[in-house]
Amino acid sequence: MTATNTADVAIVGAGPSGLTAAAELAGNTGLKVIVLERESSPGGIPRHSDHPGYGIRDLKRFISGPTYARRLTAAALAAGATIMTDAMVTGWADESTLEVTSPAGREQLHARAIVLATGARERARPARLIPGDRAAGVYTTGQLQNLVHLKQRSVGQVAVVVGAELVSYSAVLTLKHAGCRTALMTSEYPSPESYAVFNLAARTPLMNVAVARRTRVTRIIGKPRVTGVEIEDIDTGGRRVVPCDTVVFTGDWIPDHELARAAGLDIDAGTRGPVVDTALRTSRPGVFAVGNLLHPVDTADIAALDGLHVAAQVRAHLGGERPVAPGVRIHAAHPLRWVAPNIMRPGDPAPARRRLLSWSDTLVRIPKVVARQGGTTVGRKTLPWPASPGRTFRIPSSILDHVDPLGGPVTIALDNAL
DSSP states (O other), rough: OOEEEEEEEEEEEOOOOHHHHHHHTTTTTOOEEEEOSSSSSSSEEEEEEOOEEEEETTSOOOEEEEHHHHHHHHHHHHOOOOOOOOOOOEHHHHHHTTEETOOOOEEEEEEEEEEEEOOOEOOHHHHHHHOOOBSEEEHHHHHHIIIIIIIIIOSEEEEEEEEOOOOHHHHHHHHTTTOEEEEEESSSSSSSSSHHHHHTTTTTTOOOOOOOOOOOEEEEEOSSBBBEEEEEEEOOOOOEEEEEEEEOOOEEEEEEOHHHTTTTOOOOOOTTBOOOOTOOSSSSSTTEEOOGGGGOOOOHHHHHHHHHHHHHHHHHHHHTOOOOOEEEEEEEEETTTEEEEEETTTTTOOOGGGGEEEEESSSSSSSSEEEETTTEEEEEEOOOOOOTTEEEEEEGGGGTTTTTTOOOOEEETTTTTT
């Protein structure tokens, strides 16, 4: 017989967004908050990212990933939340009841509100359809960091990192920690996707990494272990082999959306995560979604601030508040790949940090962002920060201030995209 447990709020995922939501919801509220985490320890990706750079926006600190994970975990526990580790949510018993499998057996958890904070993952080599030999020594950043920082295992001596975005530099630092030199980073774009400070750091003795731009990996070479990768110049078609014994595929994110799909939630074609409004409600009443499940992928502190934002919305739901209008759908136009949140309703709060989050497939250094509804321009902003591939593009949500709640869908575009 399957046991049944109850809670006011069930949170699926003990990463930054889930832990922050738990701390805010449990603290001095009397709410029973249970966090379900499939791994053996809470903290999410920061737990095995053993380098500084975490906690800047939410904790106003500059700390390592493991320290950040411990602080968020401690805050949730101190607030009175329960964290169940090694607890895999395998499905839905009904619209407000989760099916959970743990070392204690199978059980159901019924909650008045459910927050999905399952995060995102990098696409591994098979999903990227990279041909060649089936060789050992090929990882994603997450696999690499788990191996090095949690299991204290060694990797090879010379690596090629596929990608040049924020997480790519995290991979370089992890490789350096493991005693593995990064011979080359590759980027399919004309300029590396990360912030300029990281691109400059790549040329310093700290990293000393060359970046091959407009380049893609076309073949993995080596048996039983990698001995090299074949790379291609996208513009000329010229190919060469780079000797290495380790390859790390970075970025190319996809949300961990299986549980959302199993629930039958509306899914956004761009983010591939659940469709949410600015209160982070999904299409199922009482089910919310936060963090990198919605915007794959942003930094850990932004995900944590999503958790802070959703807590107030969950409390409002528990108090009986419900949406008062169907809402206006928000879409992105090329070169913007997606925009989140995806729905705005009159009377709802602004999104977290009063920002819409988006992703550009083209570098636009001074983007002119425009919001159009039914052929009419309802908002326009020229922003001083670039829209760049490989990192989240932030758009002030005030661009939607003049949207007609009855006027149909809104499209966010870049007027000056090439």
